[in-house]
């Protein structure tokens with residue numbers, strides 16, 4: 330399973346990339362707004378793309394097909410790692426099809442149903458991003474959507490990769506892995522939570538205590 334970091338924060342990206350733990354990055358307009366200064370974000374997007382050896386999703390903010398395509402081309406030109414992210418609307422699906430015909434990779438985002446995921450695959454999406462946490466937020470079962478999309482994509486041999494998004498805690502990652510999502514995009518807090526186990530800390534404390542008590546050296 331590929332792990333993407335869901336952030337536009339370069340410090341967090343470099344921390345995870347330096348550890349060799351991430352396969353790519355996803356951003357969205359809200360995440361970018363948290364860290365962007367006034368003005369163009371092109372330089373920031375280029376820095377993010379250069380920080381990882383893998384796909385970096387950069388989202389269009391246009392809502393109409395032709396404007397999305399135009400923005401998508403600009404985003405794709407920033408760096409070879411750029412993946413254009415478009416919303417799962419009628420215009421977004423049309424923009425996806427057009428950008429894919431130019432061989433530009435596309436991540437179709439804001440997916441909340443299996444029927445939407447089917448259309449994204451038909452439009453040639455490189456990635457589909459179902460939003461797990463936001464479905465859970467309204468008392469739905471986000472993980473059920475990952476199950477359904479996996480089944481449909483396998484039934485018909487769609488190559489679109491399932492990118493589980495809106496991940497809120499480690500169990501979301503574990504469940505998505507078990508179902509067979511191709512990728513998970515996770516906030517940096519959750520990435521580091523994945524490494525934690527109280528028995529690891531306890532065991533390490535005991536090892537060091539015993540070692541120091543014996544006065545041993547390497």
Ligand code: G3P
Pocket residue numbers: 335355356357460462463494495496514
């Ligand atoms: O990047 C899209 C998605 O992961 C957003 O997550 O937590 O805002 O629902 P969240």
